[in-house]
Amino acid sequence: MAVVGALACLLCAPVTGQEGDPHRHHRLPSGPPPDAQYTRTALNVTVPDVPVVDAAGRSLRLHRLLDRPEPLLLQFVFTTCPGVCPALSAMLSSTQRQLGEERSRVPMVSITIDPEHDTPERLATYAQRFGAEAPWLFLTGELDDVVAVQKAFGAYRGNKMRHEPLTFLRPAPGPRWLRYEGLVDGSILAADALSSEDPAVDEEPTSATTLRR
Amino acid sequence: MIPVRKSVGPALAALALLSIQTTGGPLGGTGAEPSSGDPELGRRIYREGRLPSGAEVQAELGSVRVSGDAFTCAACHRPSGYGSEEGATPVPPITGEALLAPRRLDRAEGFRRLYQENQSDPFYARVRDPRLRPGYDLDALDTALRTGRDPAGRILDPWMPRYAFQRDDLEHLAAYLRTLGDGPDPGVELRRIHLATVIGPGVDDRRSRAMLDVMDAFIQRRNLEMEGLRARPGHSPNHRADFAATWRDWKLHVWRLRGPPESWGSQIRDAYRRQPVFALLGGLAEGSWRPIHEQCEALQLPCLFPNTDLPVADSDAGDSTLYLSRGLVGEAEALARHLQKHRPDARVLQVHNEAPRSVAGAEALAHALGDRVETLALESPVDDRTWHRLTAAASPPAPSPPAQVLVAWLWDSGLAQRPLPEDSPIDTVVLSGGLLGTAPTRTSPALSGRVLLTWPFAMPDRSIPRSYRVRAWLRSRGLHADDERLQLDTYFTLSVADHAMRHLVTRFDRRLLIERIEHETENTLSPGVYPRLSLGPGQRFASKVCRVVSLSDGGALTLAP
Secondary structure, rough: OOOHHHHHHHHHHHOOOOOOOOOHHHHEEEEEEEOOOOOEEEEEEEOOOEEEEEOOOOOEHHHHHHHOOOOOOEEOOOOOOOOEEEEEHHHHHHHHHHHHHHHHOOEEEEEEEEOOOOHHOOOOHHHHHHHHOOOOEEEEOHHHHHHHHHHHOOOOOOOOHHOOEEEEEEOOOOEEEEEEEEOOOOHHHHHHHOOOOOOOOOOOOOEEHOOOO | OOOOOOOHHHHHHHHHHHHHHHHHHOOOOOOOOOOOOHHHHHHHHHHHOEEEOEEOEEEOOEEEEEEHHHOOOHHHHHHOOOOOOOOOOEOOOOOOHHHHHHOOOOHHHHHHHHHHHOHHHHHHHHHHOOOOOOOOOOOHHHHHHHEEEEEOEOOOOOOOOOOOHHHHHHHHHHHHHHOOOOOOOOOOOEEEEEEEEEEEOOOOOHHHHHHHHHHHHHHHHHHHHHHHHHOOOOOOOOOOHHHHHOEEEEEEEEEEEEHHHHHHHHHHHHOOOOOOOOOEEEOOOOOOOHHHHHHHHHHHHEEEEEEEEOOOOOOOOOOEEEEEEHHHHHHHHHHHHHHHHHOOOEEEEEEEEEOOOHHHHHHHHHHHHHHHHHEOOOOOOOOOOHHHHHHHHOOOOOOOOOEEEEEEEOOOOOHHHHHOOOOOOOOOEEEEEHHHOOOOOOOHHHHHHEEEEEOOOOOOOOHHHHHHHHHHHHHHHHOOOOHHHHHOOOOEEEHHHHHHHHHHHOOOOHHHHHHHHHHHHOOOOOOOOOOOOOOOOOOEEOOHHHHHHOOOOOOOOEEEE
């Protein structure tokens, strides 16, 4: 456990101490460089086979939904999120515009991390705000199931207000996903999704567990 | 003399206003002419993302062009203007005071963010980077919004969209920003914060006593803590004295309402005029909370978690009242979803009495299910004769179809034991857990496995550690569990309010209080009445889950399939 914690900290911040160290912030850097818009890393994900409901109220299985041959983009958002989620959704909206006629080749999935509040109706309204076009699905479900999915992607932070600006791209079928943290240009996401070569990553592949903080 | 620091907000705002009126001032134009900004037009830009021309505000986020209400100033910096925290991103305050003045280091504020926020390490790293800068003037604000460069020449966070405002629009916006953070709001004195609770006419004395006893005990304990802190401000190695201005007693006023609900509004206004309060805590009233809700909205007075199951559930009900749950309406909505999913073809016969809570449940179910529902109003408690009438109503003469589901919005747990006639088409009886309070312990053999309950509470078999601690707290103060749910809910209300109030430090702004509660409720340990309590920006109901459960003989509850 201690090893995992220490490794997690190493991955999250360049300089840090033990997870439970109350003085660890003294050793943290004074903030990321201003030009650092995003990082791109890789991780292996085992997507849990949980039931989900889309914005049209259809019941689906997440594992089956993601088990498709195309490259796939995924984000965690919630509809009352003040700033980061609208920006994340605007990124995917921009990606769809960049993809143009290729849009149908890149399915997108936005999963709410506030499923008790975000009903299919609320998700449909949210999707409309961002001009979401098929194949872009907005999913909700039972809280425990959504937490399990976030944990599988190393994106669970307990309180939804602690969520981070993450976008995941699965370039090809399999467990390997790319993890973008930060503000990513839609043209980059579109290019990475359609690229026949694997985009360069900032770190070696890892599992979601080691990314937890 | 206790070193209590007075808020500088009003003084600075007044100084800024004076400066603008005479010379044009920092955020009010650069020439000799006074600012022509209209705060109301600025409010529309800030809150709604709409320009005076009626057009949507346009912005750029990275290379993405964005517009509309998703990227208003208020979304991130919040309606109060005091900013927020989102993931690893601290959103800075943009109140008039915060923008006009050079950014200064504030240990109390930094301490709050470093030690009282449950955040990620990158967030703490950002907090430790103070990003000092000179104060903004209108040109600097224009530059920051257009280019993302602050008065110190530093680049703003990439999550801050870039906006190109016309000069007039910028002046309107600046005029509105100057109105933000001009507190403290009414009810706050140098050493004391006035709070109130409301008790409506006809409330059972035992219930009002149960609530007030918890409030008195909590506030007495809290005030003792404040007294102790104020008595030793200089003994801390951790600059505890920096918090001295936050150590203020709570003074609770009990507003007892009389007469019909139509007169409650004027009674609340009169009481508020005599003694303004910063917020309303809890409260009890028979019938709808609407008269009190509307008054709180009119006064922009935070009304925190009243003990009602008749909240105002309209989608545009305002932003000053936070509820524990959607009450009877939430139960009816949960039942409607259950029936739509599992009994899409069943017809429903529902029965209610004249009590507002009973009527509210029936109206909400009828609204959700439409003409699948037949509604019967009872004028007396259910006895053998009315039960016979009820069950007969399920088999109306042809061509009216028979009803298979009987929903009773009644307090009578004995309904679960009443036998159905052998030829009755009713195969399911649904009772309201919110109205009954506790699950009936017995069901008639004929109804075995066919009694459902709408259950807004935590499942009884779920162990919530926090509830043991709060119960122990109540016992240690000699408070008997006369009405345990009410007492636990009241304790939750007080602890959330206390937690949020400490986060205000000296920013006694009611909008900020609501925003802190929205932000922190999910972190506050629930004492276990409801399955889970959480809020988010703009959310008004902390418990969102109501289950439909199956009742077995003996009172055990299981989730209905």
